[in-house]
Amino acid sequence: MNLPDLCIARDRIKKEIKYQNVNTKFSPLFKDKKYFLRTYGCQMNVHDSEEIKFYLEALGFVPTDTLEQADIVVLNTCAIRENAKDKVYGYLGRCKHLKKLNPNLIICICGCLVQQPHEVETLKEKHQYIDIIIGTHNLNELPELIMKKMPKQTIEVYSNSDIVFENVKYKRDSKVCAWINITYGCDKFCTYCIVPFTRGRERSRKMENIIQEVQELKNNGYQEVTLLGQNVNAYGNDLNLGYDFATLLEKVAQTGIPRIRFVTSHPWNFTDKMIDVIAKYDNIMPYIHLPIQSGSDAILKKMNRRYTIAEYKELFHKIKAKVKNVAVTTDIIVGFPGETDADFKATLDIVKYCEFDNAFTFIYSPRVGTAAALMPDETPKEVKEEKIKELNNLVNSYSLKSNQALLGKTVPVLVTEISEKDNTKVCGYTDTMKLVNIEGGKDLIGKIIDVEITAAKSFSLDGIPKIKVNN
Numbered sequence: 340m341n342l343p344d345l346c347i348a349r350d351r352i353k354k355e356i357k358y359q360n361v362n363t364k365f366s367p368l369f370k371d372k373k374y375f376l377r378t379y380g381c382q383m384n385v386h387d388s389e390e391i392k393f394y395l396e397a398l399g400f401v402p403t404d405t406l407e408q409a410d411i412v413v414l415n416t417c418a419i420r421e422n423a424k425d426k427v428y429g430y431l432g433r434c435k436h437l438k439k440l441n442p443n444l445i446i447c448i449c450g451c452l453v454q455q456p457h458e459v460e461t462l463k464e465k466h467q468y469i470d471i472i473i474g475t476h477n478l479n480e481l482p483e484l485i486m487k488k489m490p491k492q493t494i495e496v497y498s499n500s501d502i503v504f505e506n507v508k509y510k511r512d513s514k515v516c517a518w519i520n521i522t523y524g525c526d527k528f529c530t531y532c533i534v535p536f537t538r539g540r541e542r543s544r545k546m547e548n549i550i551q552e553v554q555e556l557k558n559n560g561y562q563e564v565t566l567l568g569q570n571v572n573a574y575g576n577d578l579n580l581g582y583d584f585a586t587l588l589e590k591v592a593q594t595g596i597p598r599i600r601f602v603t604s605h606p607w608n609f610t611d612k613m614i615d616v617i618a619k620y621d622n623i624m625p626y627i628h629l630p631i632q633s634g635s636d637a638i639l640k641k642m643n644r645r646y647t648i649a650e651y652k653e654l655f656h657k658i659k660a661k662v663k664n665v666a667v668t669t670d671i672i673v674g675f676p677g678e679t680d681a682d683f684k685a686t687l688d689i690v691k692y693c694e695f696d697n698a699f700t701f702i703y704s705p706r707v708g709t710a711a712a713l714m715p716d717e718t719p720k721e722v723k724e725e726k727i728k729e730l731n732n733l734v735n736s737y738s739l740k741s742n743q744a745l746l747g748k749t750v751p752v753l754v755t756e757i758s759e760k761d762n763t764k765v766c767g768y769t770d771t772m773k774l775v776n777i778e779g780g781k782d783l784i785g786k787i788i789d790v791e792i793t794a795a796k797s798f799s800l801d802g803i804p805k806i807k808v809n810n
């Protein structure tokens with residue numbers, strides 16, 4: 340079996356990166372045929388799905404939310420934890436049944452799951468009804484593959500890529516907030532993580548292309564851009580053009596787009612220059628997602644995270660001191676191989692110390708081919724489940740506390756859509772990325788308004804509009 344190989348993967352940084360424009364013109368051969376698309380995983384996948392939607396609609400397909408009505412099913416998959424994979428296999432079972440009823444149905448699977456050779460082997464052997472298996476590095480080939488209507492399963496997965504595609508078009512989900520890729524891949528090789536294998540080497544888009552994209556979005560009325568990368572602060576390292584993430588962030592801020600966010604930051608190379616730029620510009624939102632993963636130095640070392648708790652604390656204080664009103668959120672893994680009760684207690688301690696505005700918590704899930712998958716892991720599942728419950732209770736108490744601190748205050752909110760919970764209300768996010776349900780109609784969507792906070796829960800706020808700030 341062809342497993343991810345760390346040595347080959349590490350060697351990849353020696354090759355030159357190429358920039359290539361993609362073809363964006365297709366004939367509507369499938370006019371009014373229906374597509375059903377499901378997306379799993381991170382923002383990167385959500386944004387890739389916006390690219391997939393562009394291709395499908397350029398080919399003439401229209402969206403459907405009913406699997407049974409679909410002429411093509413596309414599953415954009417995630418590989419980060421085992422449960423993400425389980426969900427995909429659940430859908431595949433239903434697809435297999437539908438394909439028996441309708442042999443013309445096209446079934447396509449893409450995303451991180453299929454970047455793992457052993458997963459492709461399983462799909463090849465046990466799921467032959469799948470028509471197209473396409474990787475994360477060559478999504479732009481999807482339209483050609485669909486047009487070919489292959490007689491048998493077609494697999495187009497490249498294990499590595501030195502290409503950055505430019506001129507990519509998207510069917511964006513929102514007219515208010517937009518994702519912008521700034522880097523692809525990751526070279527950090529945290530020992531638990533599959534991303535450096537599924538998404539390939541770290542490669543940056545050129546600054547002028549990113550700025551042009553921001554400018555176009557701003558001209559089209561977008562209020563917010565989120566700069567996307569597995570590790571945004573590594574931006575520019577591979578380019579050797581003398582600029583870094585701080586330079587890019589400053590240039591994006593100078594376009595005057597009302598709101599700028601970025602995910603995800605790695606604590607290891609979060610520079611003082613970055614903090615200064617974030618503090619300097621009002622349109623860079625005071626919100627930083629800064630994954631800590633564990634509170635124990637011994638575990639951080641085994642994870643290959645490249646920082647100690649003392650260093651994380653130092654960075655945390657610098658950010659809090661310089662960026663006014665900043666909210667910091669984090670990711671935490673529970674039950675990494677060899678995690679002792681004392682290590683877990685250290686994680687609880689750092690949560691108490693930092694009082695994170697929010698934290699995404701995960702039980703460690705071994706990924707085939709990663710270094711951690713070979714480490715002995717003796718903690719029973721039930722113990723890990725108990726630990727994560729305890730951690731979640733603590734994390735939620737601080738989320739509630741930070742939300743309650745806003746009660747009675749007036750905060751700026753970018754209204755993005757009709758509220759999911761109550762369609763007589765709208766919702767949006769504060770500058771610090773807190774979800775607010777607001778009394779008001781859809782005329783508020785796309786506006787940044789002042790909202791008085793009237794209720795605070797762990798995961799959301801309620802509010803009423805006050806004076807309009809913008810527009």
Ligand code: 5AD
Pocket residue numbers: 419420531532533630632670671672701702703704705706
């Ligand atoms: N098991 C559990 N959680 C993981 N993450 C990444 N890989 C794993 C894994 N194998 C978590 C990390 C990361 C977030 C996106 O997912 O916390 O920051």
Ligand code: SF4
Pocket residue numbers: 525526527528529532533534535569570605
């Ligand atoms: Fe995975 Fe670590 Fe890269 Fe994040 S920085 S994508 S956790 S390897």
